[in-house]
Amino acid sequence: MTTLISGGLAVDPLRRTVEPADVTVTGRRLSPPGTGERVQRIDASGCIVMPGHVCAHHHLYAALARGMPPASSPARSFPEILERVWWRLDAALDADLIGLAATLGAVEAVRSGTTTIVDHHASPNAIEGSLDGVANGITAAGARGVVCYEVSDRHGAAGARAGIVENKRFLRDNARPLVRAMVGAHASFTIGEQTLANLVGVARDLGAPIHIHVAEDGCDERDSLTRYGCRTAVRLERAGALLEGDLIAHGVHLDAAERRLVATSGAWLAHNPRSNMNNAVGYARPQELGERVALGTDGLDGDLFAEARACYLAAQQAGGAGSDRFALARLCSGADLAGSLFSEPALGTLAPGAPADLMVLDYRPPTPLKPANVAGHLLFGAGAANVRDVMVAGRWIVRDRKHLLVDEDELAARCRAAAPLLWARMAESPVRAG
Numbered sequence: 001m002t003t004l005i006s007g008g009l010a011v012d013p014l015r016r017t018v019e020p021a022d023v024t025v026t027g028r029r030l031s032p033p034g035t036g037e038r039v040q041r042i043d044a045s046g047c048i049v050m051p052g053h054v055c056a057h058h059h060l061y062a063a064l065a066r067g068m069p070p071a072s073s074p075a076r077s078f079p080e081i082l083e084r085v086w087w088r089l090d091a092a093l094d095a096d097l098i099g100l101a102a103t104l105g106a107v108e109a110v111r112s113g114t115t116t117i118v119d120h121h122a123s124p125n126a127i128e129g130s131l132d133g134v135a136n137g138i139t140a141a142g143a144r145g146v147v148c149y150e151v152s153d154r155h156g157a158a159g160a161r162a163g164i165v166e167n168k169r170f171l172r173d174n175a176r177p178l179v180r181a182m183v184g185a186h187a188s189f190t191i192g193e194q195t196l197a198n199l200v201g202v203a204r205d206l207g208a209p210i211h212i213h214v215a216e217d218g219c220d221e222r223d224s225l226t227r228y229g230c231r232t233a234v235r236l237e238r239a240g241a242l243l244e245g246d247l248i249a250h251g252v253h254l255d256a257a258e259r260r261l262v263a264t265s266g267a268w269l270a271h272n273p274r275s276n277m278n279n280a281v282g283y284a285r286p287q288e289l290g291e292r293v294a295l296g297t298d299g300l301d302g303d304l305f306a307e308a309r310a311c312y313l314a315a316q317q318a319g320g321a322g323s324d325r326f327a328l329a330r331l332c333s334g335a336d337l338a339g340s341l342f343s344e345p346a347l348g349t350l351a352p353g354a355p356a357d358l359m360v361l362d363y364r365p366p367t368p369l370k371p372a373n374v375a376g377h378l379l380f381g382a383g384a385a386n387v388r389d390v391m392v393a394g395r396w397i398v399r400d401r402k403h404l405l406v407d408e409d410e411l412a413a414r415c416r417a418a419a420p421l422l423w424a425r426m427a428e429s430p431v432r433a434g
Contacts, residue, residue, distance in 0.1 A: 003025040003042060005025070006043060011050040016371045017371060030354045049359075051335060051357060052357040054116040054304070055118060055307075059121070059298060060106060061105075063101040094126050098126060098134060103137035104415050105299075110302070115358075117302065131167070131181070135170075140406060144342065145180075188235055209341075210241050210243075217281045218253045220253065246267040248270070272298040275297070275300055292336075293330055295311060328375040331378070
């Protein structure tokens with residue numbers, strides 16, 4: 001069956017093209033016009049057809065945190081935010097909650113036009129099999145996903161070993177066609193030398209990239225200087241954890257030398273401006289990190305339209321010239337990252353032969369839309385509320401703003417019942433420092 005999406009404006013931000021054109025899909029891929037004999041026609045008159053977005057750094061387990069009671073006392077620093085909120089939440093997760101949160105987060109991401117999610121998971125009291133729960137949630141939502149377990153020494157050597165084993169098991173066992181795997185790590189300040197060496201060994205033996213938080217807060221740099229005599233990125237580079245294809249998140253407190261090191265390493269940086277502002281950790285200066293900078297949401301949601309706008313605003317406030325072009329480029333870079341992880345170099349384009357991951361936006365431009373002003377329309381006009389239809393790998397996942405694979409009312413009811421139980425566990429959990 002060939003699907004013909006007709007009458008729309010085809011917008012390919014990565015290739016800088018805007019043109020009235022039909023988009024043809026055959027099987028899992030985009031195809032040249034006129035392909036196929038059996039044709040399903042989808043009317044996109046007055047709409048925009050464009051590639052799906054990629055979230056370069058997510059924490060789907062945070063989906064059930066929305067509206068949760070505040071910590072018993074306000075956090076005064078980033079380490080206290082971790083200890084009083086997020087490390088209590090991840091410690092309270094069990095297998096059912098992992099799958100439920102992943103499904104909710106992935107469904108909401110897809111509904112906002114995000115077709116690929118690079119997730120970074122932690123559940124220290126439910127490690128074994130946890131990546132299956134995350135992957136199953138992403139698969140249930142119909143999205144592409146890249147998953148890993150966040151290895152850390154904060155629950156002792158046994159917990160660190162279990163995290164490494166989980167990454168290794170999933171890398172070997174996963175057979176889901178739209179899910180890939182990395183080797184995850186929390187951050188330098190919660191990972192000792194032996195654990196770092198062990199996880200790097202597994203990653204390199206299995207040919208998998210590493211996904212790790214780096215210099216999100218100054219505490220990461222201070223810890224590395226005190227314990228290892230060098231800054232965080234230098235420590236990772238010396239350990240073999242900063243190579244071509246690796247993914248570091250945040251990078252807010254990298255100094256100039258570290259930024260040059262990252263930019264020349266072949267590694268990617270996931271820029272999470274909304275999370276950085278929310279945690280008041282500072283501005284990452286991503287303009288100094290080269291082209292391999294993509295946008296992530298860090299668990300806030302799966303809305304890359306909102307993240308791109310925040311990227312623009314943060315860059316503008318920092319005094320950067322061409323902030324609109326920079327934000328659009330970072331939004332498009334996620335497709336290059338996902339393309340490398342899925343061995344699909346055309347991912348994120350509307351070129352024939354590219355994977356058919358796309359969205360239809362019910363956005364009627366009130367002013368002319370041209371290649372030169374695509375950024376202005378995507379940053380300040382179109383948004384998640386305009387997403388009408390979403391396709392992943394040639395299959396419709398959302399049509400007429402309705403998710404076709406998941407009963408969203410039933411999912412919401414399950415989440416409303418589960419969230420208070422999760423929050424109660426969090427309230428009973430002791431604070432665990434790194």
